[in-house]
Amino acid sequence: MKIRIEPVDSSVKAYYERNWESIANCYEIDEFGLPIDAAWYRRRIYKEVIEDYTPKNILDIDCGGGETVLDALQLGIDVNGIEPIENLVRFGQKKIANAGFDEKKITQGDASVISSFEDNSFDLISMLSVIPHVPMKDWFNLHSEIARVLRPGGISVIAYRNELFDLYTANRFTHEFFMSNFYSVNLYSEKLRREIYEELKKFIPHFEQPQIRHTEARDKSFGELVRPKTNPLVHNVYLKQFGMMSESTYFCNIHPFLPNMKLSEIEDFRSVKHKLEIEFYDKWQGYFMAAMFVSVARKLQ
Numbered sequence: 610m611k612i613r614i615e616p617v618d619s620s621v622k623a624y625y626e627r628n629w630e631s632i633a634n635c636y637e638i639d640e641f642g643l644p645i646d647a648a649w650y651r652r653r654i655y656k657e658v659i660e661d662y663t664p665k666n667i668l669d670i671d672c673g674g675g676e677t678v679l680d681a682l683q684l685g686i687d688v689n690g691i692e693p694i695e696n697l698v699r700f701g702q703k704k705i706a707n708a709g710f711d712e713k714k715i716t717q718g719d720a721s722v723i724s725s726f727e728d729n730s731f732d733l734i735s736m737l738s739v740i741p742h743v744p745m746k747d748w749f750n751l752h753s754e755i756a757r758v759l760r761p762g763g764i765s766v767i768a769y770r771n772e773l774f775d776l777y778t779a780n781r782f783t784h785e786f787f788m789s790n791f792y793s794v795n796l797y798s799e800k801l802r803r804e805i806y807e808e809l810k811k812f813i814p815h816f817e818q819p820q821i822r823h824t825e826a827r828d829k830s831f832g833e834l835v836r837p838k839t840n841p842l843v844h845n846v847y848l849k850q851f852g853m854m855s856e857s858t859y860f861c862n863i864h865p866f867l868p869n870m871k872l873s874e875i876e877d878f879r880s881v882k883h884k885l886e887i888e889f890y891d892k893w894q895g896y897f898m899a900a901m902f903v904s905v906a907r908k909l910q
Contacts, residue, residue, distance in 0.1 A: 611757070612674040612750045617693050619720040619740045626852045629696040633674035647901075648673075650886045651737045651768055654903045656680050656855075658766050664732030668758065670720050671739045675701020689731075690715035701746050720751060729760040732847055733858050736767045737903075745837040756851040759908040765853065768861070768903045772838035777897040778868050779817040815869045841902050857905040860895025861886065 614662055614882060625632060635646040644650065655677055659667070666687040673677050674697055680691035682705060692698045702712035717835055734755050743751055755765050775782035792805050810816045839847075845855040865881045875881075895902065 611724050612753050614721040614724050614751055615744075615747050615893075616867050618742060618744070622693055622719075625694045629694050632694075633697055633700045635673065636676050639881070644658065644877050647862040648738070649878055651901070651903060652677055654861060654890065655735060655737060655766055658905055659684060659686065660762075660766060661731065662733065664729055664763070667721065667725070667733045667735060668726070668731045669735045670723065671736065672701060672715060673697055673738065676717055677735065677737065678715055679705050679708055679710070682708070682714065688714055691718045691720075692788070692789070693719040695715065696835060702770035715769060721753045723758055725749075726758045728757055729763075730758050732760055732763045733761055734763070734767075736764045736765070740767055740839075741770050741836045741901075743837075748837070751794045752851050753851075756853055756890045756908055761908055762854070764905055764907050766903060766905055768901055769839040769841070769844070770900045771860070771896070771899055772822045772840045773842065773896050774864075774900045775838070775900070777864070780814060780818045780869060781813075782797075782819075784809055784813045784816055834894070839902075841896060841904070844904055848904075852910055853906045855906045856902055857891075858895075859890050859903045859905070860892075860901070861890060861891055861903060862899065862900040863895060863898050865898075876877045 612639060615810075621677060625904065629798050630873075631646075635648040636652055637645050638649075639645050659681055663684075664686060667681050667689070669677055669688055669690045672690035672692050675692075678688050678701060681688040688699060692701060698715055698717045701715045705714055706712040720736070720743065723734075740748075740751075759765065772786065775786040787809055788802075788806060792809075794801055794802060797805065841858050844858075848855055861880065863885045865878070885898075889898070
């Protein structure tokens with residue numbers, strides 16, 4: 610049974626509309642041979658997955674400037690690229706047309722379009738920049754639709770924000786992680802919990818950082834969005850209710866040092882980070898050092 614999916618949040622769409630040019634070029638390499646954006650690493654993982662799994666067709670939701678659509682087309686894979694931002698749609702259509710492919714492989718729409726497809730329609734569904742902007746209340750419906758539209762044995766390739774990264778940051782996020790996961794109201798009295806809250810602050814060296822609303826984006830309105838996080842260690846439990854099973858977990862946006870360390874100011878910080886992204890994307894350290902992870906999950910037969 611098809612389930613209605615809510616359209617993309619207006620504040621998310623407005624942000625991408627204002628910043629579409631930087632998003633369109635987010636996979637570029639700078640003069641030092643380094644990626645200008647962390648999206649480059651998500652695409653690298655995506656390319657490895659589609660090369661290994663060789664799906665016959667792909668639904669690529671929020672495909673940005675069309676680079677991931679082109680990756681699939683060049684491998685001989687049929688692909689439906691969906692993108693909500695009109696300027697990005699045009700940019701992507703031009704890109705794949707210049708490469709000799711049908712520009713109609715990219716159309717305008719968002720994650721809600723998934724409900725228009727029939728059961729068992731795709732071998733692979735990709736969402737490399739979607740889930741962090743979907744409110745948690747809508748996750749069940751969206752994951753249900755992903756499972757419905759995938760063919761038995763098909764896979765999803767989805768990027769999530771890594772909740773375990775909060776254990777690594779030694780700041781406000783670490784404090785929140787401890788309070789929500791280790792000192793829940795159900796296990797402790799409210800009075801004791803308040804005391805733990807204050808005592809725990811003493812052990813967090815950077816409790817006041819970052820601010821409650823925080824983002825690296827220059828457009829600070831983007832930071833007002835509440836973006837859910839996922840614990841990769843228990844993600845498989847969540848997926849089971851949809852008849853899905855995680856097969857692989859890859860890590861990206863890996864931090865070489867604690868975010869508050871002054872070491873982030875060293876001259877070769879970016880080159881160190883790049884080496885870490887390449888070498889540790891499938892290592893256990895990523896569970897804690899990476900701000901995001903990509904889950905590759907299969908729909909059970």
